[in-house]
Amino acid sequence: METSVFTVSDLKFAYGPHARVFDGLNLSIEEGVVTTFIGANGSGKSTLFNLLTKNLKPDAGQVLLRGADIADVRLRDFAKLVAIVHQHNSAPPDLTVERLVSYGRTPFQRFGHAATEEDEEAVEWALELTELADLAAQPVMSLSGGERQRAWIAMAIAQGSKVLLLDEPTTHLDVKYQLDVLNLVNLLHSELCMTVIMVLHDINQALHYSDRIVALRDGDVVAQGSPFDIVDPALIKRVYDVDLDVIERDGRPYVVTVPHPEF
Numbered sequence: 001m002e003t004s005v006f007t008v009s010d011l012k013f014a015y016g017p018h019a020r021v022f023d024g025l026n027l028s029i030e031e032g033v034v035t036t037f038i039g040a041n042g043s044g045k046s047t048l049f050n051l052l053t054k055n056l057k058p059d060a061g062q063v064l065l066r067g068a069d070i071a072d073v074r075l076r077d078f079a080k081l082v083a084i085v086h087q088h089n090s091a092p093p094d095l096t097v098e099r100l101v102s103y104g105r106t107p108f109q110r111f112g113h114a115a116t117e118e119d120e121e122a123v124e125w126a127l128e129l130t131e132l133a134d135l136a137a138q139p140v141m142s143l144s145g146g147e148r149q150r151a152w153i154a155m156a157i158a159q160g161s162k163v164l165l166l167d168e169p170t171t172h173l174d175v176k177y178q179l180d181v182l183n184l185v186n187l188l189h190s191e192l193c194m195t196v197i198m199v200l201h202d203i204n205q206a207l208h209y210s211d212r213i214v215a216l217r218d219g220d221v222v223a224q225g226s227p228f229d230i231v232d233p234a235l236i237k238r239v240y241d242v243d244l245d246v247i248e249r250d251g252r253p254y255v256v257t258v259p260h261p262e263f
Helices: 045-052 075-081 097-108 117-129 145-158 175-192 203-209 233-240
Strands: 004-014 020-030 034-038 060-065 082-085 163-167 195-199 212-217 220-225 246-249 252-255
Touching: 004 045, 004 195, 020 045, 020 060, 020 212, 020 220, 034 045, 034 175, 034 203, 045 163, 045 195, 075 082, 075 097, 082 145, 097 117, 097 145, 117 145, 145 163, 145 175, 163 175, 175 195, 175 203, 203 252, 212 233, 220 233
Parallel strands: 034 195, 034 212, 082 163, 163 195
Antiparallel strands: 004 020, 004 060, 212 220, 246 252
């Protein structure tokens, strides 16, 4: 039986009187799987991400986390349940990787008290898992783009949360580092049973690394389900307004991102 980690109910949100994004959105996101939001620019995927992470407040409706309205959950308590990696991150030039990762333990620490043995073990574990232990003393901003992204993910997983949300984690990375990050996400899901919710720009990466796809257009969910079940040329046309072929590769759908000759 499927259990929802997030349930969005009659959600309404606008950036202003003439910038309505959602007008009664309903959506359930399954626990224990990798779910990715896809859609063209302006479809609402990043806005939905920010509503799920309490960065934005809905104008009406609810966002429920395992049945509790997140509007009623304190940020500190929310951080114990949900780990978040945003698209754009920065750090002071002298902040080390280890120190950054230690910030993931902040929700569990009492003000003015030193880190506990449990905190230190969580940081060490996160550094090892993300293969950053050898870089722990390095400044975050001295790392490559892929290494920096792994550092931010390490900080998130040091929280010990079972739900991880990532907003376009591969943006501005070379393809090698994109795959490194996505393989790490796959490891977190498969080995640690984390529920992962992502926004991805690359359609084929979304199809390859996801158990569930939520396809958005103009603030509406136009399809939701397994990539095998929902992705076909008609969906690509509906979501991106372009005619592209969908083929099968290694048992998964793959979008041929070269348009038909008539284009």
